[in-house]
């Protein structure tokens with residue numbers, strides 16, 4: 001569990017993180033979303049004790065990071081810039097981290113296996129592809145078998161296979177009961193991965209809710225029928241509001257999809273399509289953060 005309480009960070013004139021209060025719960029993947037410059041990395045650095053809050057506080061499992069006796073066993077973090085000695089092999093890199101944190105060498109082979117790098121363990125980390133470096137970074141976060149995991153933009157630059165691998169891994173870690181916080185500026189990707197979404201813009205909390213609430217915005221039901229004129233009349237009589245969509249489809253509000261289906265069946269109206277309309281998550285995100293993008297493309 002991670003708890004933020006009025007967390008604030010000011011760099012001179014810039015209020016990078018502005019009074020953030022939210023809780024990241026165990027057993028779930030929580031997506032931490034915001035446009036570039038929203039304050040995600042700064043927030044993560046404060047969670048990890050790498051940056052000092054101007055005011056407010058943050059705890060991991062009830063304690064400030066600096067008070068954790070064995071941090072690597074409590075929190076694993078993959079930040080954007082990973083420091084890996086380029087001439088050291090993947091195995092030696094992890095063994096060094098394990099030894100300096102009192103973790104048994106045995107765990108090194110285990111985490112290499114977990115991330116699929118057993119075969120590449122003897123190779124120099126400096127020649128790793130981006131995907132392999134990312135796996136090595138994740139192996140390091142898992143070394144101490146921590147109950148809390150932070151990933152800052154973990155899918156940036158990865159190919160589809162790598163993206164899928166990370167998504168599956170994060171879901172698996174949450175299913176084991178761990179607390180997983182993952183930052184991204186890609187709403188679509190987060191929709192597939194996260195159970196909950198915390199959205200920030202210009203350092204401020206914009207939304208904190210289950211992922212489904214962002215997709216299910218009650219935008220009506222899309223209906224396609226060759227009898228559109230007649231069916232529109234019937235729908236209006238049944239108390240619905242109807243407007244024309246693209247290509248002759250009807251957008252119906254005020255009635256549910258099952259209500260509309262039943263009405264069509266009763267009246268013998270053929271339906272070619274009947275689907276609740278969901279605003280895409282990407283649209284919902286743009287809408288939420290419209291006023292809080294630091295540098296808009298049009299400016």
Ligand SMILES: Nc1ncnc2c1ncn2[C@@H]1O[C@H](COP(=O)(O)OP(=O)(O)OP(=O)(O)O)[C@@H](O)[C@H]1O
Pocket residue numbers: 011014015016034035036037038039040041042043185294
């Ligand atoms: N060390 C620093 N000194 C001064 N300003 C900083 C510092 N670190 C971050 N900032 C500023 O704080 C704001 C938030 O930056 P941050 O990197 O946390 O955002 P982000 O949401 O992680 O963005 P991105 O997706 O681009 O990484 C930005 O305006 C940034 O320029």
